Amino acid sequence: MTMKIAVLPGDGIGPEIVKQALRVLDVLKNEGMEMEFTEAPLGGQAYDEYGHPYPEFTQKVCRAADAVLLGAVGGPQYDNLDRPLRPERGLLAIRKDLGLFANLRPAMLYPELANASTLKPEVVAGLDIMIVRELTGDVYFGQPRGMRTNDEGEREGFNTMVYKESEVRRIAHVAFGIAMKRGKKLCSVDKANVLETTEFWKEIVIDVAKEYPEVELSHMYVDNAAMQLIRNPKQFDVMVTGNIFGDILSDEASMLTGSIGMLASASLNASKQGLYEPSHGSAPDIAGQNLANPIATILSVAMMLRYSFDNEAAAVRIEAAVKKVLAAGYRTGDIYEEGMKKVSCSEMGDQIVAAM
Numbered sequence: 001m002t003m004k005i006a007v008l009p010g011d012g013i014g015p016e017i018v019k020q021a022l023r024v025l026d027v028l029k030n031e032g033m034e035m036e037f038t039e040a041p042l043g044g045q046a047y048d049e050y051g052h053p054y055p056e057f058t059q060k061v062c063r064a065a066d067a068v069l070l071g072a073v074g075g076p077q078y079d080n081l082d083r084p085l086r087p088e089r090g091l092l093a094i095r096k097d098l099g100l101f102a103n104l105r106p107a108m109l110y111p112e113l114a115n116a117s118t119l120k121p122e123v124v125a126g127l128d129i130m131i132v133r134e135l136t137g138d139v140y141f142g143q144p145r146g147m148r149t150n151d152e153g154e155r156e157g158f159n160t161m162v163y164k165e166s167e168v169r170r171i172a173h174v175a176f177g178i179a180m181k182r183g184k185k186l187c188s189v190d191k192a193n194v195l196e197t198t199e200f201w202k203e204i205v206i207d208v209a210k211e212y213p214e215v216e217l218s219h220m221y222v223d224n225a226a227m228q229l230i231r232n233p234k235q236f237d238v239m240v241t242g243n244i245f246g247d248i249l250s251d252e253a254s255m256l257t258g259s260i261g262m263l264a265s266a267s268l269n270a271s272k273q274g275l276y277e278p279s280h281g282s283a284p285d286i287a288g289q290n291l292a293n294p295i296a297t298i299l300s301v302a303m304m305l306r307y308s309f310d311n312e313a314a315a316v317r318i319e320a321a322v323k324k325v326l327a328a329g330y331r332t333g334d335i336y337e338e339g340m341k342k343v344s345c346s347e348m349g350d351q352i353v354a355a356m
């Protein structure tokens with residue numbers, strides 16, 4: 001079966017990091033793995049070409065694909081566009097369109113990079129957390145939303161935090177399933193002391209837990225979770241939470257590892273179709289200079305092979321190549337330390353391809 005992959009380079013450093021990730025896939029293709037790539041624009045790039053951040057052409061290409069590889073979207077030149085036309089809306093639209101409700105954001109620290117974290121090495125050494133973020137519900141998509149003039153004649157902004165039972169159940173199943181394959185510990189993050197939506201979330205998670213008696217389930221308020229992630233991050237194995245809390249906590253967790261340039265992510269729907277992208281943004285300040293770290297995107301390709309194509313061996317092989325290159329001392333600027341070998345984006349790609 002040919003693996004159909006949609007390639008969305010996007011904005012900023014997107015094209016250069018995606019190029020390196022495609023070189024890694026090319027290694028596998030040249031060895032006989034059948035894959036077919038179709039490129040399409042998303043975000044600002046799509047706005048420039050089609051006047052919309054998620055145009056019909058891109059939608060067609062992505063719907064027909066088994067997996068989507070995305071670089072990054074956004075840039076200062078698009079900040080003044082009407083809200084529905086901004087690059088971020090393209091990302092939200094593709095998530096919703098493909099039903100990508102399960103966002104997996106691993107935060108793991110490579111031993112070689114323990115000094116890159118702003119936390120003490122002993123606090124973060126060996127860190128390996130998986131954040132499971134619900135991605136198509138919550139205040140991100142809840143209706144009604146908008147800005148209006150209220151009955152007292154004052155202007156106000158408003159959003160709706162809402163979760164349906166089916167939405168909580170399916171993300172809880174994904175999280176328990178992942179916990180079963182890891183350390184069998186799951187922490188569900190809520191704000192049940194204040195928000196009914198998340199009190200409901202907690203109730204459903206507790207119900208789903210009955211089907212996973214081997215998993216040790218705990219609950220934490222989001223403010224405490226934000227604090228515990230800094231205080232003692234190694235207490236966590238898998239965390240599951242809603243869209244907005246997951247957005248914030250996953251950025252926080254990423255910095256425990258020292259560089260957001262290292263972290264992959266997967267967004268999956270019920271039929272294993274997935275969008276794979278680095279956790280970092282489009283970094284317009286260094287775009288086009290061959291300085292970006294392509295590792296997060298390359299590790300996203302590993303996640304693609306694991307989750308959309310059930311090819312654990314190929315995933316592990318890519319991850320091992322990354323480890324080997326780090327152990328050999330190669331570093332892009334964002335993770336550079338004195339005494340290491342500083343390389344460009346494409347040179348990092350060269351090294352990883354060679355290590356495979």
Ligand code: IPM
Pocket residue numbers: 088089091092247
């Ligand atoms: C992320 C980003 C997006 C989000 C933005 C760009 C819409 O921060 O993927 O975490 O909030 O989900």
Ligand code: MG
Pocket residue numbers: 247248251
């Ligand atoms: Mg975010």
